[in-house]
Amino acid sequence: MSLHRVDERRLREVALTPEEYRVIVEELKRAPNEVELGMLGVLWSEHCSYKSSKALLRRLPSSSPAVLQGPGENAGAVNIGEGWAAVFKIESHNHPSAIEPYQGAATGVGGIIRDVIAMGARPIALLDSLRFGPLPGSSHHVEGVVAGIGGYGNCIGIPTVGGEVYFDDCYTNNPLVNAMCVGLVRVDRLMRARAEGTGNSLMLVGADTGRDGIHGASFASVELDETSSDRRPAVQVGNPFLEKCLLEACMDLAHTDAVVAIQDLGAAGLTSSVAECAGRVAGAGAHIDVRRVPRRERGMSPYHVMLSESQERMLIVVQRGREAEVEALFQAWDLTSAVIGHVTDDGHLTVVNGKDEVARLPVSLLTDGAPLRRLIGVAAEQPPGLDIDALPPLVDPGATLLRLLASPNLSSRRGIFRRYDHMVGDATVIPPGGDAAMLRVKGTRLGLAVTTDCNSRYCHLDPHLGAQLAVAEAARNIVATGAQPLAVTDCLNFANPDRPEVYWEMEETVAGLAHACRAFELPIVSGNVSLYNDSSGESAIYPTPVVGMVGLISDYDRRLAAGFRAEGDFVLLVGSSHNDLGGSEYLKVEHDLVAGRPPALDLARERAVYRLILAAAENRLLRSAHDCAEGGMLVALAECCLLGGIGVRCPAIRPESPIRLDAAFFGESPSRFIVSLASRAMPELQSLARRHHVEISLLGLAGGESVEFEGQFRLSLAEMRQAWEGAVV
Amino acid sequence: MKFGVVVFPGTWSDRDCGWVIDQVLGAELQYLWHKDADLKGCDCIILPGGFAYGDYLRTGAIARFAPVMEKIGNFADRGGLVWGICNGFQILCEAGLLPGALLRNASLEFRCQWTNLVVERTDLPFTSQCSEREVIHVPISHGEGNYFADPATLSRLEQRGQVVFRYCDATGHVTNSANPNGSVHNIAGIVNARGNVLGMMPHPERCSEIELGGTDGLKLFRSVAASAMKVLVS
Numbered sequence: 001m002s003l004h005r006v007d008e009r010r011l012r013e014v015a016l017t018p019e020e021y022r023v024i025v026e027e028l029k030r031a032p033n034e035v036e037l038g039m040l041g042v043l044w045s046e047h048c049s050y051k052s053s054k055a056l057l058r059r060l061p062s063s064s065p066a067v068l069q070g071p072g073e074n075a076g077a078v079n080i081g082e083g084w085a086a087v088f089k090i091e092s093h094n095h096p097s098a099i100e101p102y103q104g105a106a107t108g109v110g111g112i113i114r115d116v117i118a119m120g121a122r123p124i125a126l127l128d129s130l131r132f133g134p135l136p137g138s139s140h141h142v143e144g145v146v147a148g149i150g151g152y153g154n155c156i157g158i159p160t161v162g163g164e165v166y167f168d169d170c171y172t173n174n175p176l177v178n179a180m181c182v183g184l185v186r187v188d189r190l191m192r193a194r195a196e197g198t199g200n201s202l203m204l205v206g207a208d209t210g211r212d213g214i215h216g217a218s219f220a221s222v223e224l225d226e227t228s229s230d231r232r233p234a235v236q237v238g239n240p241f242l243e244k245c246l247l248e249a250c251m252d253l254a255h256t257d258a259v260v261a262i263q264d265l266g267a268a269g270l271t272s273s274v275a276e277c278a279g280r281v282a283g284a285g286a287h288i289d290v291r292r293v294p295r296r297e298r299g300m301s302p303y304h305v306m307l308s309e310s311q312e313r314m315l316i317v318v319q320r321g322r323e324a325e326v327e328a329l330f331q332a333w334d335l336t337s338a339v340i341g342h343v344t345d346d347g348h349l350t351v352v353n354g355k356d357e358v359a360r361l362p363v364s365l366l367t368d369g370a371p372l373r374r375l376i377g378v379a380a381e382q383p384p385g386l387d388i389d390a391l392p393p394l395v396d397p398g399a400t401l402l403r404l405l406a407s408p409n410l411s412s413r414r415g416i417f418r419r420y421d422h423m424v425g426d427a428t429v430i431p432p433g434g435d436a437a438m439l440r441v442k443g444t445r446l447g448l449a450v451t452t453d454c455n456s457r458y459c460h461l462d463p464h465l466g467a468q469l470a471v472a473e474a475a476r477n478i479v480a481t482g483a484q485p486l487a488v489t490d491c492l493n494f495a496n497p498d499r500p501e502v503y504w505e506m507e508e509t510v511a512g513l514a515h516a517c518r519a520f521e522l523p524i525v526s527g528n529v530s531l532y533n534d535s536s537g538e539s540a541i542y543p544t545p546v547v548g549m550v551g552l553i554s555d556y557d558r559r560l561a562a563g564f565r566a567e568g569d570f571v572l573l574v575g576s577s578h579n580d581l582g583g584s585e586y587l588k589v590e591h592d593l594v595a596g597r598p599p600a601l602d603l604a605r606e607r608a609v610y611r612l613i614l615a616a617a618e619n620r621l622l623r624s625a626h627d628c629a630e631g632g633m634l635v636a637l638a639e640c641c642l643l644g645g646i647g648v649r650c651p652a653i654r655p656e657s658p659i660r661l662d663a664a665f666f667g668e669s670p671s672r673f674i675v676s677l678a679s680r681a682m683p684e685l686q687s688l689a690r691r692h693h694v695e696i697s698l699l700g701l702a703g704g705e706s707v708e709f710e711g712q713f714r715l716s717l718a719e720m721r722q723a724w725e726g727a728v729v
Numbered sequence: 730m731k732f733g734v735v736v737f738p739g740t741w742s743d744r745d746c747g748w749v750i751d752q753v754l755g756a757e758l759q760y761l762w763h764k765d766a767d768l769k770g771c772d773c774i775i776l777p778g779g780f781a782y783g784d785y786l787r788t789g790a791i792a793r794f795a796p797v798m799e800k801i802g803n804f805a806d807r808g809g810l811v812w813g814i815c816n817g818f819q820i821l822c823e824a825g826l827l828p829g830a831l832l833r834n835a836s837l838e839f840r841c842q843w844t845n846l847v848v849e850r851t852d853l854p855f856t857s858q859c860s861e862r863e864v865i866h867v868p869i870s871h872g873e874g875n876y877f878a879d880p881a882t883l884s885r886l887e888q889r890g891q892v893v894f895r896y897c898d899a900t901g902h903v904t905n906s907a908n909p910n911g912s913v914h915n916i917a918g919i920v921n922a923r924g925n926v927l928g929m930m931p932h933p934e935r936c937s938e939i940e941l942g943g944t945d946g947l948k949l950f951r952s953v954a955a956s957a958m959k960v961l962v963s
Binding site for chain 2: 150154155156157239240241242244245333334417418419420421422423424425426428429431440442556557
């Protein structure tokens with residue numbers, strides 16, 4: 001074989017293009033051997049190298065005074081005061097979950113937890129953003145994924161407090177599983193995974209290494225096809241008990257100052273964790289002896305060891321000479337640890353097998369060498385327009401409300417979150433089921449509000465506006481609890497970027513995210529991109545930029561829940577309603593239409609509404625607050641009643657022309673909340689609203705056992721609850 | 730009063746129990762490591778919730794062999810207070826300190842939700858602060874909380890009044906729909922004949938502060954603390 005020619009089939013196996021191979025040969029001035037080719041293949045995969053998205057991601061804002069760590073580390077970190085940092089990240093596990101739902105979802109949870117641990121933080125909450133094809137066809141995905149999330153999270157003892165579940169045809173072959181983890185660490189103990197100090201030891205701790213998950217990262221970087229189920233061996237198997245021990249042992253590392261850095265082993269295993277750790281320090285390299293890696297099975301080659309994605313492993317950089325201290329801490333939890341190499345200053349990752357050198361590659365070639373792909377975006381076809389006047393008038397709002405409450409995208413998620421332990425840790429002060437969940441920071445009065453949001457139907461209809469609406473929706477969920485939005489982590493899920501209309505969606509999405517985050521002064525401190533979510537070029541997912549957001553309240557005693565609290569309270573709509581039926585759940589459920597433009601978003605107006613709600617919460621004027629989202633005002637109102645167990649009586653709604661009745665009830669205009677308050681607080685709220693130039697309107701009075709709009713409809717809470725909770729999930 | 734909270738690998742309610750004992754109740758707290766063969770002078774030993782040793786074989790099946798369990802068995806034989814919560818209840822059954830077993834929930838699903846419990850014994854050191862047939866609001870979080878005992882054992886338990894907590898509705902009626910896991914006779918917690926070993930599936934340490942949704946759990950912790958006072962006085 002000549003220096004510049006290589007078997008094309010072999011290249012396909014490691015997911016490298018002939019062009020990329022040419023670059024490698026040019027840089028190395030020689031052909032890579034088998035081990036090197038495998039290592040480069042995984043690190044240059046889309047999953048690890050972000051070669052199709054890196055140029056776009058640079059456009060996202062990532063700084064604010066609170067940011068302690070932005071993108072580029074295992075997770076982002078923000079200062080929340082009183083010496084504490086919140087550490088968080090969201091990550092996809094879509095491809096494995098499509099093939100093997102239980103283990104795919106479980107290891108997705110396990111992986112994101114390790115990212116937070118690597119920052120020195122104790123994980124305090126998990127959220128899962130899930131998307132499936134319609135039921136009942138997708139029930140094996142739903143069952144497996146929900147069981148996998150519960151199986152891992154419940155066992156390891158970290159509460160699963162939030163997330164979202166959507167159903168749409170576009171996810172039939174490509175379900176999305178995005179897992180977010182939030183952790184806490186003292187600011188002065190925040191770790192960074194940097195391989196500092198020539199001669200320091202590299203220790204591998206946790207599980208033994210097996211042949212599982214080899215080429216998982218590459219597998220996640222291609223489209224699924226009919227042979228994908230043959231890739232099942234590329235899906236790893238999770239062991240939450242082992243990770244629980246690993247978690248506690250890593251927390252115990254705080255007792256010693258011998259540890260320089262902690263790095264998770266995730267996609268691309270040892271290769272990526274060592275390269276990334278070294279790559280974060282100028283000129284640093286690493287020397288690894290695969291023979292010292294504890295193994296689960298016999299006959300593993302250096303190639304297997306370097307590419308294995310066995311779960312529940314961490315790489316620890318330890319001061320030379322103090323390895324025994326670290327070993328003893330892991331020994332206490334009956335965990336094996338092994339010194340597998342050391343940090344060098346030659347800028348190379350050198351892999352030996354005993355005395356034989358099996359690979360030697362420049363670290364920068366591994367981490368930054370993949371040529372960025374120059375992709376071209378071409379605007380997708382305009383989605384079908386919506387002639388709102390052609391829609392039949394709303395006849396029976398009560399019947400429509402019941403159908404919406406029972407629809408898979410709006411029904412209660414209790415059937416899912418009661419399968420997750422959402423209380424362990426004694427910190428969940430707002431449980432799942434409302435807007436954002438809230439965790440208290442024990443020993444302080446601080447509360448952290450957490451949420452994930454994205455309406456991908458909006459993103460499909462207009463990716464730029466849809467991305468902004470996703471940020472606004474997340475922020476609104478945070479604000480509804482009385483907390484101030486603080487920072488964002490994002491998981492950008494798209495189809496095949498080689499298709500110009502998909503790349504255009506990516507460009508538009510990133511521009512929309514950047515625009516909204518700048519307007520709200522929200523930094524994006526971590527995230528993940530998942531591409532190739534389509535099957536054999538046919539069914540592509542909607543652009544799905546999931547926004548994970550963290551917010552802060554200085555005293556969680558002032559937190560607000562969504563449900564009504566007391567009979568006789570005033571019920572108000574904050575914000576104004578327009579003819580916003582485009583892309584609505586109402587349009588889909590009642591008219592089987594996915595059409596029109598998503599609701600217009602005025603970022604300044606949205607912000608004014610946040611300020612009003614936060615000021616009212618700060619002054620303890622409100623008794624409850626709930627965001628108006630999918631299903632519009634009436635669904636939000638129904639949820640306030642169902643969550644609080646208190647009905648509401650309202651005069652008939654007669655919107656002024658040209659606002660239609662269906663738009664007033666079910667339109668999805670953003671920048672709106674349903675709030676309740678004691679009547680005596682009303683004058684103060686009115687003056688606050690005037691000061692913030694926000695429209696508020698009295699809807700009715702809380703009370704009774706039904707939702708009633710006089711002369712229009714009346715539904716008992718019992719029949720609404722049956723529709724809402726008796727639905728499919 | 731010195732509480733000992735046992736930590737097995739895979740235990741996760743240890744820190745929650747510790748928080749309530751130390752920060753809410755203000756009592757003395759000692760964590761006990763599963764490899765310890767010394768109970769360090771504790772007056773009440775708590776076996777907390779979690780997945781001890783991963784519970785991969787059967788819940789509690791491995792934990793019963795831990796070195797600390799032998800000492801706990803001796804401690805219980807001498808009349809010491811032992812309190813198993815969730816996984817701790819499962820371990821006590823495996824260890825033979827309590828009769829019966831915990832099967833998979835009848836729904837075959839994990840359940841994390843609030844339940845109502847009617848308190849059927851208030852003469853115990855664990856429940857003295859509860860009133861007669863009081864209904865308390867306590868969350869569960871388990872996949873295997875379906876209490877089972879053979880008919881003879883069950884009738885013995887009932888005759889001797891060893892059922893301490895039963896799942897009920899908000900008004901105290903013991904109904905099928907109030908049973909979250911299929912437990913026989915709606916049993917949520919039992920005590921041994923002597924009254925010093927309690928096992929319960931619900932989590933009192935998760936409802937000992939109002940911000941977590943309720944404070945009924947604290948009554949149980951306070952009962953134990955008060956029982957020590959009684960010993961001191963008498």
